Amino acid sequence: MRRILVTGGAGFIGSHFVRRLLREHPEYEVTNIDKLTYAGSRDNLRDVEGDPRYRFVQGDICDRPLVEELVSQADAIVSLAAETHVDRSLLEADDFIRTDVHGTYVLLCAAREQGIERFVYVSTDEVYGAVPEGYSSSEMDPLRPRNPYAASKAAADMLCLAFFASYDLPVVVSRGANTMGPCQYPEKMIPLFVTNALRDEPLPLYGDGRQVRDWLFVEDHCEALDLLLHEGTPGEAYNIAADNYRHNIQVAEAILELLGKPRSLIRHVADRPGHDRRYSLDWSKIRALGWSPRQGFDEALAKTVAWYGDNEWWWQKARSGDYQDYYQRQYGWRLEAAARQEGEG
Numbered sequence: 001m002r003r004i005l006v007t008g009g010a011g012f013i014g015s016h017f018v019r020r021l022l023r024e025h026p027e028y029e030v031t032n033i034d035k036l037t038y039a040g041s042r043d044n045l046r047d048v049e050g051d052p053r054y055r056f057v058q059g060d061i062c063d064r065p066l067v068e069e070l071v072s073q074a075d076a077i078v079s080l081a082a083e084t085h086v087d088r089s090l091l092e093a094d095d096f097i098r099t100d101v102h103g104t105y106v107l108l109c110a111a112r113e114q115g116i117e118r119f120v121y122v123s124t125d126e127v128y129g130a131v132p133e134g135y136s137s138s139e140m141d142p143l144r145p146r147n148p149y150a151a152s153k154a155a156a157d158m159l160c161l162a163f164f165a166s167y168d169l170p171v172v173v174s175r176g177a178n179t180m181g182p183c184q185y186p187e188k189m190i191p192l193f194v195t196n197a198l199r200d201e202p203l204p205l206y207g208d209g210r211q212v213r214d215w216l217f218v219e220d221h222c223e224a225l226d227l228l229l230h231e232g233t234p235g236e237a238y239n240i241a242a243d244n245y246r247h248n249i250q251v252a253e254a255i256l257e258l259l260g261k262p263r264s265l266i267r268h269v270a271d272r273p274g275h276d277r278r279y280s281l282d283w284s285k286i287r288a289l290g291w292s293p294r295q296g297f298d299e300a301l302a303k304t305v306a307w308y309g310d311n312e313w314w315w316q317k318a319r320s321g322d323y324q325d326y327y328q329r330q331y332g333w334r335l336e337a338a339a340r341q342e343g344e345g
């Protein structure tokens, strides 16, 4: 294995993964196909643009001729390209079905035709749906996605495993927990809260803020994907997590504390419909392969917050243009209602 095709490498996790492949595997050549949606940016990989082992192709994973051409030049595929934001999927899910489901199918067909050596599909813990307190999802559990994003990922996840069962395509599926780190588009909770706090704007916290998530640092997530690319057993899924459980409100408080901002910036707003209360993964299977996370929650959050503090140009650019329309649509009425309630209370 020498030529790796990464999809979605201009996004958050993908850009860290591309950089890691180039750094850790000096013999590898990496091609990155990315459509450059609002969530992707070539800024995320400026530092490797000049590397002769790296090639960027702007393109859509649904574009069959392009995908066939790129797959014919690759030994392995790591697929991260997706529409990824739950809230956007609740507003309108067309692009999620197109990219996450059909795009993955196009990649699988090309991989099968070309006899690819390894296909890593980057799925998510959200495919299991909400899990009760005291329980952690194992890879054998049924998938019970509860929002359109999670459902589109679950469909692709199952398609991948079906291609192994039906055609022996050497697919490995990863199901990672919530991830934080530099270069995450500021619609997601942590960069949203960090950049709002840096601007002294309110932090819109859904519902009572007692939803539980397990937080993984992006470098740890990428190290696990690298391991699965090389050591994962075809036909198997692997959970990736860190046991860094926090309520969302604790995350908001920790961010404000790191930035020296007042707790009064937190605004409880109307919850996301169908908001999963808790995710938790049993990750003993990947631990047995020799991986465990290096970063605890506090260290990971401090690094993440510091990066946004040092890279205002990056997030100001991300927050311009369409972002403002999205933000208004998602949070405008919620923040107004919260302010009205506060006034009445």
Ligand SMILES: NC(=O)c1ccc[n+]([C@@H]2O[C@H](COP(=O)([O-])OP(=O)(O)OC[C@H]3O[C@@H](n4cnc5c(N)ncnc54)[C@H](O)[C@@H]3O)[C@@H](O)[C@H]2O)c1
Residues within 6 Å of the ligand: 007, 008, 009, 010, 011, 012, 013, 014, 033, 034, 035, 036, 037, 038, 039, 040, 041, 059, 060, 061, 062, 079, 080, 081, 082, 083, 084, 085, 099, 103, 122, 123, 124, 125, 153, 175, 176, 177, 178, 179, 180, 184, 185
């Ligand atoms: N961020 C998390 O917490 C998390 C956790 C577990 C799994 N995942 C999964 O990891 C992957 C990467 O997530 P992320 O947070 O980096 O996402 P992201 O939204 O930051 O990046 C997605 C990238 O995919 C690209 N893309 C979108 N549609 C495309 C298309 N049709 N063709 C080619 N490229 C396209 C975008 O331009 C962007 O660069 C996703 O598959 C996501 O489901 C994310």
